[in-house]
Amino acid sequence: MGKPQISERDWLYVLAMTPGLGRRTIRKISETAGSFQNAVDHWLLIGEELGLSVELVQQVDMQTNAAAVMHLLAKREASRTRFLCIFDEDYPSLLRHIPDQPLTLFCRGDRKLLAEAAIGVVGSRKPTPYGRASCAYLVKELVQAGLAIVSGLAYGIDGEAHQTALAAGGKTIAVLGCGLNHVYPPRHQTLYEKIESFGLLLSEYPPDTPPVPGLFPERNRIISGLSLGVVVVEAAEKSGSLITADCALEQGRDVFAVPGPIFSLMSAGPHNLLKQGAKLVTRPCDILEELPRAYASGAESASVAGKGRSSITLTAEESVIVEAITYEGVHVDELVQQLEPDRRKNVHQLLVRLEAKGVLAALPGGYFARR
Structure with a gap:
């Protein structure tokens, strides 16, 4: 034929x-x-x-x-996988103008998210409790300001960004370095399914493409390309997250870096970016104020929210707990050992109360960090 x-x-x-x-x-x-x-x-x-x-x-x-x-x-x-390409009118306009734009996109979930303003959040696959807390704090405020969160579904900061966005009622886009018929990493099966239901899964590779190491650096240009800017939260000196930052610079996107403890190896990447001119981020409004004027109101809201946290009234018992917890994070067992015996019995109740007030962030593995 x-x-x-x-x-x-x-x-x-x-x-x-x-x-x-x-x-x-x-x-x-x-x-x-x-x-x-x-x-x-x-x-x-x-x-x-x-x-x-x-x-x-x-x-x-x-x-x-x-x-x-x-x-x-x-x-x-x-198939339940939808196909999008450069010939389509609804191909993302931000991606259309980047160097080496993807010719094809394979999608599962809410394709309308490709037209929404988004921010990329990337970082270490082995973050410290401080890194997780920083990521959760920033992402929660960013989605409340109306931004979708773009990341790569990897362990660590990527997963934290996706999970926090969904938990806060926001939207998130996961850009995979393999086909959509593969869940990688495998332990993110549940997160994958949540994103398919409430966000968007995206890949430039055909659905059956297996996870091959060389594909993951390539997908980073899509994370930055879909975003108004990229936030780097903890990264070793030669972390793959820095490839995303390089892509962002090449595409004319803003690069934001969260500073960390000077003795932590996970601070090397963001600190090097700061030396090269990245925007230092300690509050969500540091990001929002750099975005288009449409997000000025979001920056103002985030600033007000920050002021609101500083004026929260704490009881004497709560203040003792907060003083014992660092921004890097403390395990609950270590916290109990630091307290006087008569203050230990209500620790778990106080931690839950402080988390509800937005003063502390609960982290995986029994850690808590100050916000």
Whole structure:
């Protein structure tokens, strides 16, 4: 059978789904042939001109015959994964203008989030309690100001950012470094499902693409590309999070860095960014005031919220607990040991009360940190 006459959008999908063809080769195909339809109509000549391997030329030739194309398009329509590409009007405008923009996007969840203002939040996969508390504090205020949170579904700060956004009733976008049929890391299965239900899962790779190390640095340009700016919360000196910061700078996005203790290895990345001119962040309004004018009211609200926390009235018992807890975080067992015996019996009740007041943040593993 010959090559069918279908839209450029569908040909892009067919080529993207062909094993062995990456976005750079697909771009070359389009540039060389002038259109995807012309490329498949004269595929043997185009493949030879591009110097593609015989195996790859044969693979594309089989994938683009009428029967294979119709089967692939029918399978796409039956899938819960939606397809978006550069030919679509609702392709994200921020992504359209970045260097090496993704040609294709595969989505599960609320696609309308791609049109909303968002901020990227990235950081260490092994954050300290201080890092988790900082992330939770900032993200909660940012979603209340109307921003969606974009991150990479990795362990650590990424997961904290997604979870806090959802818990605060906000929206979040997870950009995966593999296809949407793979949950990576596997322990984020529950978080993956929550984001699919209440946020958006996104990948430029076909759904069956397995998690391969080289793909994760590539997806970072999408995290920054979808965002008005990127916040880095804890990162070692050579952390992958810094790749996202570099992408943001290349794309003309703001880079924000949260400072940390000078003796912590996790502070090296943000501190180096600060030395290079990143915006120092200690409060949500430090971020909001740099964003477009539409978020000036959000910055003001965050500032008011910050002032409100400082005026919270604490009982004598609560004040003792707060004084014993640092911004880096303290385990509840260590806290109990620091207190006088007569003050230990109500510790758990007081911690819950202080968390409700917004003075403390509960962290995984039994840690609490001051906000």
